[in-house]
Amino acid sequence: MSDFRQAFIQFAIERNVLCFGEFKTKAGRLSPYFFNAGLFNDGDSLRKLGQFYAKAIIAAELPFDLLFGPAYKGIPLVSAIAIALAEMGKNYPFCFNRKEAKDHGEGGMLVGAPMVGRILIVDDVISAGTSVRESVDLINAADATPGGVVIALDRMERGAKELSAAQEVQQIHGLSVTSIINLDDLVKYLQHHRELAQHLQSVQHYREQYGVHY
Numbered sequence: 001m002s003d004f005r006q007a008f009i010q011f012a013i014e015r016n017v018l019c020f021g022e023f024k025t026k027a028g029r030l031s032p033y034f035f036n037a038g039l040f041n042d043g044d045s046l047r048k049l050g051q052f053y054a055k056a057i058i059a060a061e062l063p064f065d066l067l068f069g070p071a072y073k074g075i076p077l078v079s080a081i082a083i084a085l086a087e088m089g090k091n092y093p094f095c096f097n098r099k100e101a102k103d104h105g106e107g108g109m110l111v112g113a114p115m116v117g118r119i120l121i122v123d124d125v126i127s128a129g130t131s132v133r134e135s136v137d138l139i140n141a142a143d144a145t146p147g148g149v150v151i152a153l154d155r156m157e158r159g160a161k162e163l164s165a166a167q168e169v170q171q172i173h174g175l176s177v178t179s180i181i182n183l184d185d186l187v188k189y190l191q192h193h194r195e196l197a198q199h200l201q202s203v204q205h206y207r208e209q210y211g212v213h214y
Helices: 003-014 044-061 074-087 130-141 165-173 184-192 195-211
Strands: 018-024 029-035 066-069 094-104 110-113 119-120 147-155 179-183
Touching: 003 018, 003 044, 003 165, 018 066, 018 195, 029 094, 029 195, 044 074, 044 110, 044 147, 044 179, 066 130, 074 094, 074 165, 094 184, 110 119, 110 195, 165 179, 179 184, 184 195
Parallel strands: 066 094, 066 119, 119 147, 147 179
Antiparallel strands: 018 029, 094 110
16 A cells, blocks of 8 residues: 555544444445544645645546536635645646626636636545536536546445446546545555554455445
């Protein structure tokens, strides 16, 4: 596992973003872990989160021209990522959308740089894929090209059918999904950290029940 992925898991655990126990998912499943990116809620954690996203984007060698953050969670994410990439010598424009169109001033649904070229969509996780679908519609309406999706965590578990949420995005929209970490990374992390060993079996069992192998 890449060093930044291991460091991200450690960071998420320290900030209580990644917790272990018993949590009910939207699908009604009892998950042995829970990831709440909303708890990256101060300046230092947001700065570090942006750096981890930037490292994942660079490692994946994703071709894109602009970063797009869907409202509302994507707005601080895309801002932090753009800053982190610029600090690494890769200066990209970014924009985000409003939930409701503005009818005065500059107007419109989008704020930031003009949406041109290949657009990389930024989000925290993908569950039902609603945010991605709405983002793709906005990008197409601007005559730009959806170029991919980057998220913090890919749970790698089946959705309504046999595919994971990330696989459904790829099948429906033809977009690759890049994540900072996925469930395989989490299992590997638990295998190498004795203080968390008690959670390994339950995570592996959940993986066997609901997981999708890539």
